[in-house]
Amino acid sequence: MALSTDSRFFGLDLNQLKADVFKTWQKAPQWPPLSWLRPEQALTLVPTQGDPSVVWESGAPAPVGKRSPEFWAVEIPEGMVLRKTLQLPALDPQDCASAAQLEVQAISPFPAADVLWGYAELSRSSQAVRLQLVLASRTQVEPYIQSKIAERQLTLAENAAPLSQPEVWVFAPQRQPIVIQGFGEGARAIAGRKKLMLNAAGVGVAGLLCAAIAITPTAQLRLRAIEAVHAYEGMAAKTTDVVGKREQLMQSADKVAGLSELLSERVDxxxxxxxxxxxxxxxxxxxxxxxxxxxxxxxxxxxxxxxxxxxxxxxxxxxxxxxxxxxxxxxxxxxxxxxxxxxxxxxxxGPSLKAEEPPPAATPAQTSEAAAQPAAPSQEANATPVVPSAAPVPAQTPPVQSPPPANANQRKGPTLGGSKSGPSLGGSKPAQSQEERK
Structure with missing residues (x-):
């Protein structure tokens, strides 16, 4: 069974989709909201006539900074180049580069190893793109570039570092630079990508810091809540016995309240x-x-x-x-x-729920007096009276009992019934005397 190499999914070409996404991200630094992430770089331009000047990579003059730009370019004379204007459909920049390369291969009068070329967009609309195509011979351009490098090196100090490979520029009619490929433009592109990545990283770090600042109050509240929960758990663990006793007390109070409610519904x-x-x-x-x-x-x-x-x-x-x-x-x-x-x-x-009051405690003086009272008869009993030997000892007479009070055994109160055989509600009856009860 042969394996299919077609990268299609439900009729969608995945390779083309990946290429489109890559092209879109390549154009992202050119979008107005993100163009500041890749700032325009300055170069030292050596023109065909005149003194070197500092320009932006777009060709516009730039103010001279405290130090000279890192990159530089050499403008080649107009007599060394061939120009052609191309009218193309509204293609992407990558597709425009491919179309320009095909056109160079078709119209170049120089050998393939000797041809130098470059292009720039003159105008772009929703329907068409105009390109300025430039061709040159390597055998003519390189000696000119070497002479400019030597002149430039002489203007620098003796101990100065050797110059890097310059870029080769040709200007379009609107004073727009056209970069001839194959020289020092790659180093500037790499530096631009580095700055873009650094700026993007800085924006990402700033975003993370803003997110951290926004999340910090919530995180603090959560940490405080967790700390409070731990403190509550620790306090609950320490007060387990107290809480248990409190629950028992509450249960007892509920039982007492229920009992009081039941008693309040009854009568005595x-x-x-x-x-x-x-x-x-x-x-x-x-x-x-x-x-x-x-x-x-x-x-x-x-x-x-x-x-x-x-x-x-x-x-x-x-x-x-x-x-x-x-x-x-x-x-x-x-x-x-x-x-x-x-x-x-x-x-x-209803039944009375008041507890009986305990009898009052005896004072220390009453206690000492009560302790001293029974001691007197014992001393008299132990003491031996001194009597003459001839006198007879009188016999001890028994103590005379006092008669009980007349009404000690009499009691009056309500009785059940009115007959003699039993009590009755509504009448009273004298209590029987002790002799009658016997």
Missing amino acids: SVKVLSMLTKVLPDDTALQSARVQGNKVTLVGLTENSSTLMQKLSNEEGVKDVRAPSAATRLAGANRESFTIELTLDNKVF
């Missing part, structure tokens, strides 16, 4: 019983009292249930007193059977 049964004992009259007997949250359901017997409901409604913290069913009175009975439901206010009947 002791307070409820105390209120019922105070409010219910003596003719009322409770059969059951059910507490569900802040709802209380009372079932019992009373002489007038409406009066009982009115008394309960007037009590502080009691609201929504109602009878889910009508009160009933059995035949021959003097009391009504009632069922009453009421709602209690948690602020009044």
Whole structure:
């Protein structure tokens, strides 16, 4: 199977594309925005008649600097050259050079090894290009160039370095230089490319510096953020125990808050019983009292249930007193059977969350006094009384116990029920004496 050497991709000639891109970049230094990257160079021009002068490479006069230009050119007489004007289509400069070379080969009266030629663009439009073509004989031009080099060397100091190869110029009618190829124009082209590269490198460095200046604040902020993150991580590592204890404390506080909320929704049964004992009259007997949250359901017997409901409604913290069913009175009975439901206010009947205060600590003086009091009887007990031997020792009499107070065993308070067999809410009963309990 034969390998294809056609460099086409989807009908596009890659070699031609590469050549076009290369030509475009070669013309880039000539663009107005980039022309300053390759500044025009100065030369010392030795004319056919007159003294040498400093000119730009475009042929325009240049001011004399503090030092002489590095390159120089020699103008050859008009009698040594042949001229021809060419009219070509609008070609690129590289294509124009190829067309001029083909024209020289076609019209040159000199041998191929003896011909010297050069060209310059006289004008350019979108449709055509006019070229000025110049031909000369090497055998005539080189002796003339050598004589100019010798004259130039004599004008310099004795210890001066030897002159480099000069360029050979011929001027067009518009005073535009035409460079004859094959002499010192290559050194100037190399120097121009070096300056172009140095200037481009300087522009690149300046661009990098501007980018660095623009990025520096952002980079500083990022570095500070990274440093802050590291510092935070270090502080978090050092305070791990404290943070754990704080979390435990917060969890405990949440639990206490939840417990307080649950307790606030309940009522204290002791307070409820105390209120019922105070409010219910003596003719009322409770059969059951059910507490569900802040709802209380009372079932019992009373002489007038409406009066009982009115008394309960007037009590502080009691609201929504109602009878889910009508009160009933059995035949021959003097009391009504009632069922009453009421709602209690948690602020009044809720459980008390205050902790009991500890007893006050004894002062040092009270402590010393209490310690000294039990020591007195022991000293009296240990002391031996001195009595006569004849006197009889009286027998020790037992201490007389004082009778208990009359009302020590008596207690009054609310009781459940009104019968003798058990307590009742709404009445009181004297407590039994100690002898009756025995």
